[in-house]
Amino acid sequence: MILITTVLLFGLLALGLPVAAVLVIVALILDHFFSFFPVLPAVSEVIWGGSTNFSLIAVPLFILTGEILLVSGIAAAMFNAIDKWVRFIPGGLLHTIIGSSALFAATSGSSVASAATIGTVAIPQMREGGYNPPLFLGSIAAGGTLGILIPPSINMIIYGVLADVSIGRLYLAGIIPGILLASLFSLMIFLLCSLRPGMGGIGIAPSTWQEKFRSLPALVPPLILFTLMVGSIYLGIATPTEAAALGFVGALVLAAANRSLSWQTLMRAFERTMKTTSMVALIVVSALLINFVMVSIGLSAQFQSAITAINASPLVILLAIVGIYLVLGCFMETLSLMIATTPIVVPIIISLGYDPVWFGVLFMLLIETALITPPIGMNLFIVQSVRGDGEFRDVALGAAPFVIAILAMIGLIIAFPSLATWLPTIMRGA
Incomplete structure (x- = not known):
């Protein structure tokens, strides 16, 4: 039965059918041939009960918050402010991309939204700065993956719902690994651009201290939103869903203060949010x-x-599971990979003695890898679509060094589990 399910699942996906359709077809086939009692009469109640989970309401709210930041111009201002502080480092604008992606991830919770937003702002500057196209595009794709590790993360909400794990503890567990991974990305850029200076652009005159300090107000809105959303969760004031609502209201207020809130911008944000x-x-x-x-x-x-x-x-079995996910990530869309396998894998992880919160962080890292590995890497396609021309190979090639950085982070999480478990443990004690 396991073999039949696997063949059905991957066979239908290989035919190019929509992921949702594949899952429904496989479910109907399994029910028809292997169920000992009629399952379908209970389906409506199961779907209604699962889809009305209060935590899932946070998903559209987080997406909408990020969209408002994009259409109001707050994201672009944030990008330019960070650039003034890091452009002197070998790699210049590439470090700006990573820093902006990390900061935007702390407000949107979506890897796709992060890659699309930062790509829209950064790509026009690629040719002007004389940057190596593959590394430049790869940094945008990799930076976008931080959206599912740094809280508030939409993928962590879905994992928490499916695995019955505290979303607040998952958010706490993702902070240190998220910061470390962003640092590893920047370290990789620094090393590559130090060894081959031509990859880091033609060099731009560093900003004056006056320009740097003048840019700081543009960093305040995303920091306010992060404090409002994540801080309210950690202080016990709000649930993740309520924090998402606070973030949406906060984004509206910030857009209005920026004098960029209008019915037109709201409709654009609503439309993009509805589609996603x-x-x-x-x-x-x-x-x-x-x-x-x-x-x-x-x-x-x-x-x-x-x-x-x-x-x-247990370690050998864990490494085997990691290897399987690395392979599956090359051929499955990340959300479907996570949703289809979480209920199966998490009980196994728990039976091996591992913490499901810790595994949630490891899982997010594996999903991040899948986002930038061809041929199905979603962020690669997002960046290529924003770019509008050139070869897809450039994006895939440029993302390769960052895959190595994520694999290094996976090794660190396995070797030092406290990187993910220390903060939730401390906060629980407090």
Whole structure:
């Protein structure tokens, strides 16, 4: 039954069918041939119960917050402010891209939104600065992945719902690894541009201290939103969903203060948010269906028994799971990969003695890798679409050094689990 499910899943995906349709088709086939009792009569209740989960309301609110920052021009101002402080480092604008992506990730929670926003602002400056196109484009794609690791992360919300893990603790666990990963990205850029200075652009005169200090007000809006959303969660004032609502209201206030709030900008933000949210919601509902069927026919238990029956140490099994995800990430869209496998893998991880919160951070890193590995890497396509011309190969090639950086971060998380567990433990004690 495990083999049949795997073949069906990957076979239908290979045919190019939409992910949501594939999940529903596989669920119906499994129910028809392997269920010992009729599952379909309970489907409506399962889908309704799962899709009305209060935590999922945060998804469109976080997306909408990021869209308002984009259409109001606050994101572009933030990018230019960071550039004035880091442009003197070898790599120049590439460090600005990483820093802006990290800061934008702390307000939007979406990797796709981060890559699209920063790409829209940065790519026009690529040719003017004489940057190496692959490395420049790769840094945008890699920087965008920080959106699912640095809180507030939409993917962490979905993981928390599916794995029944505290979203607040997941957010705490992602802070230190997120900062470390952004630092590793910048370190990789520094090393490459130091070894080959031509990759870092033609060099721009460093900003004066007056210009630097004059740019600081542009960094205040994203910091306010981060403090408002994430701070309210950590202080116990708001749940993640309520914090997302606070972020949306805060973004409206900041856009109005920036004199860029209008019906036109709001409609643009609403339209883009509806498109993204509808895609996510359809996949989530489809995943709820297939997960229910798999549990009902005993397939999830078979997966767990097959893994635990392997005569190997927990670390070896964990490394095997990591290897499987690295391969799957090359061929599956990241959201569907996460939703389809979380209910299966998390019980196995727990049975091996690992912390599901710690694994949530490791999982986000694996998803980040999938976002920038061809041929299905979503962020690669986002950056290429924003670029508008040139070869896709440039983006994929430029992302390769950053894949190495993520793999290094995965190794650090496995070797030093406290990088993810220390902050949640301290805050729980407090």
